[in-house]
Amino acid sequence: MKIGVLAMQGAYREHLKILSSLGVDTIDVRYEEDIDDIDGLIIPGGESTTMGKLIKALGLFDKLKTRIEDNMPVWGTCAGMILLAKNIVNEDYNHLAVMDINVVRNAYGRQLGSFETKAPVKDIGEDIDMVFIRAPYIESVGKNVEVLSTVDGNIVAAQEENMLVTSFHPELTDDFRLHKYFINIVAKSINDINCIVAL
Numbered sequence: 001m002k003i004g005v006l007a008m009q010g011a012y013r014e015h016l017k018i019l020s021s022l023g024v025d026t027i028d029v030r031y032e033e034d035i036d037d038i039d040g041l042i043i044p045g046g047e048s049t050t051m052g053k054l055i056k057a058l059g060l061f062d063k064l065k066t067r068i069e070d071n072m073p074v075w076g077t078c079a080g081m082i083l084l085a086k087n088i089v090n091e092d093y094n095h096l097a098v099m100d101i102n103v104v105r106n107a108y109g110r111q112l113g114s115f116e117t118k119a120p121v122k123d124i125g126e127d128i129d130m131v132f133i134r135a136p137y138i139e140s141v142g143k144n145v146e147v148l149s150t151v152d153g154n155i156v157a158a159q160e161e162n163m164l165v166t167s168f169h170p171e172l173t174d175d176f177r178l179h180k181y182f183i184n185i186v187a188k189s190i191n192d193i194n195c196i197v198a199l
């Protein structure tokens, strides 16, 4: 099993480090051909407009979209969530537009919207560490999307089949349960039960 982390910009090193510490083979995805080589992909936090431009300029956009639509597991954290959303409520554009969620960008305010909390995430834990940095949240979801977590009434984690999104940054905490949860999604998608990890 090999999991890629989109390494254009943003907090990709932290994800790579955690995956490696959990015994997973990783690859930093920078070129179109890197996408052929992976069983799952993390799109990290960072700056969604910059990342969106880079995946187009560097020629990754089409293959990324196709592989996700063909059920490759993908997990978008923060800016990664914005990249996956079909609709960004407060912008007039979208990016990969694969997941049926309506996302509010910079939903907590541009500069002061950074905070930490602990909250339950369905099937994962009751006290997940959550770091929010100029984060988006999900205003509403389509009928096939399962809400996994809300904080103050706003949706901050959700899943639609092979697609997982979180508003917050698990890679900036010592709590690796979301990473393990994603590893298990990838393990199941390639039918490799040996790769399943305990949360």
Ligand SMILES: NC(=O)CC[C@H](N)C(=O)O
Pocket: 044, 045, 046, 047, 048, 049, 077, 078, 079, 080, 082, 105, 106, 133, 134, 135, 136
């Ligand atoms: N921490 C983050 O990924 C912030 C996301 C950023 N505010 C954006 O809109 O792209």
